[in-house]
Amino acid sequence: MAQDSGGLEAAEPFYARAKAEFTCLIDVEHRITALYGMINVPSAVWIDEKGQMLRPPEVAYSEQKIFGSIVAGDDDYVLALRDWVAKGAESEYLLPAAEMARKMQAENDQRPRADAHFRLAVWLHRNGASAAAARHWQQAQELDPENWNYHRQQWSFDPETSSAKFRAKYRSLGDRPYYRPAELKKK
Amino acid sequence: MKVASYLLLIAVLSPAALLAQGEELELTLLAAERSFAGGETVFVEDDHLWIDLESVPAATGFEFKPEGLCSEDLCIPLPADGTWLRGKEERRYLDLSAFAEKLGQVLLRDRELPLWALAEAPMIRERNLASALAPDFELPDRSGRARRLSDFRGKKVLLLTWASW
Numbered sequence: 001m002a003q004d005s006g007g008l009e010a011a012e013p014f015y016a017r018a019k020a021e022f023t024c025l026i027d028v029e030h031r032i033t034a035l036y037g038m039i040n041v042p043s044a045v046w047i048d049e050k051g052q053m054l055r056p057p058e059v060a061y062s063e064q065k066i067f068g069s070i071v072a073g074d075d076d077y078v079l080a081l082r083d084w085v086a087k088g089a090e091s092e093y094l095l096p097a098a099e100m101a102r103k104m105q106a107e108n109d110q111r112p113r114a115d116a117h118f119r120l121a122v123w124l125h126r127n128g129a130s131a132a133a134a135r136h137w138q139q140a141q142e143l144d145p146e147n148w149n150y151h152r153q154q155w156s157f158d159p160e161t162s163s164a165k166f167r168a169k170y171r172s173l174g175d176r177p178y179y180r181p182a183e184l185k186k187k
Numbered sequence: 188m189k190v191a192s193y194l195l196l197i198a199v200l201s202p203a204a205l206l207a208q209g210e211e212l213e214l215t216l217l218a219a220e221r222s223f224a225g226g227e228t229v230f231v232e233d234d235h236l237w238i239d240l241e242s243v244p245a246a247t248g249f250e251f252k253p254e255g256l257c258s259e260d261l262c263i264p265l266p267a268d269g270t271w272l273r274g275k276e277e278r279r280y281l282d283l284s285a286f287a288e289k290l291g292q293v294l295l296r297d298r299e300l301p302l303w304a305l306a307e308a309p310m311i312r313e314r315n316l317a318s319a320l321a322p323d324f325e326l327p328d329r330s331g332r333a334r335r336l337s338d339f340r341g342k343k344v345l346l347l348t349w350a351s352w
Contacts, residue, residue, distance in 0.1 A: 002348075006352075032348055038348060044347040044348070047336070152350070
């Protein structure tokens, strides 16, 4: 699912190159970011046949990747995923509902307001009102400063400055990780 | 009328064209899965946004029942004095600002343009969290076809996000 305000135009070349045979969605307003409390890509949630979440949003690379000083993902993620596919409810990687709720509890009660600003920004940006959009991009980022989706999406519209903005914000993390490691320990 | 003429008409009337030309935007509400625009559907009075009753379920996820406005077993009674409802030119409207305030739900307006956005109701999020039920949504796929998460019941789903940026 593309969290991409560039819409189909931005996402389709990647889906085509991947020869994707799975369901490919386009989420222009980053609705999933807000609904599931995601803050970066790639993130994933496991959902069973009844619609119950079994793992919360977490970084979901197919293997560990190193981008400079950024450590992204976990080699065990795909192993865990395969374990769930094979064993279903017997998989050792599933979390109980209470643990899911604890992990998904919003750490920032301003997130709904940030989401509303972000959606206004996307709508205005896509409808040609860049100056008005800029106000709302900024509000969304100030209200939810840890949400990389809200930052990186806007930065992408100005390629000349996006790298510098990313580096500056990345440095501000200090010792905190860019991706919180998925806790794949078995139950 | 030829297809090209239809497309031209859509282009002329779209918000994009209007905003790009600096023309006036009609009142627009961005709700969870669609937007609502135009005086018959939404209007503002005394800084409150009103929405016609037929649009309420799609805008809020709540439906009118005898107990009030309800989302599954969660019901918000309407005030007995009728202040949340009013008629206007043969249509009936809900005071969405008052309803959102009651729910603690963010209803945001742009400071210059007649553009509003309604965020998810905290009560709904808390209910989903408590049950670990994956929040349902509808989004378009590559071909533009609307797909709902709940359409995939009976299958395991890996909901995986990525981005081109």
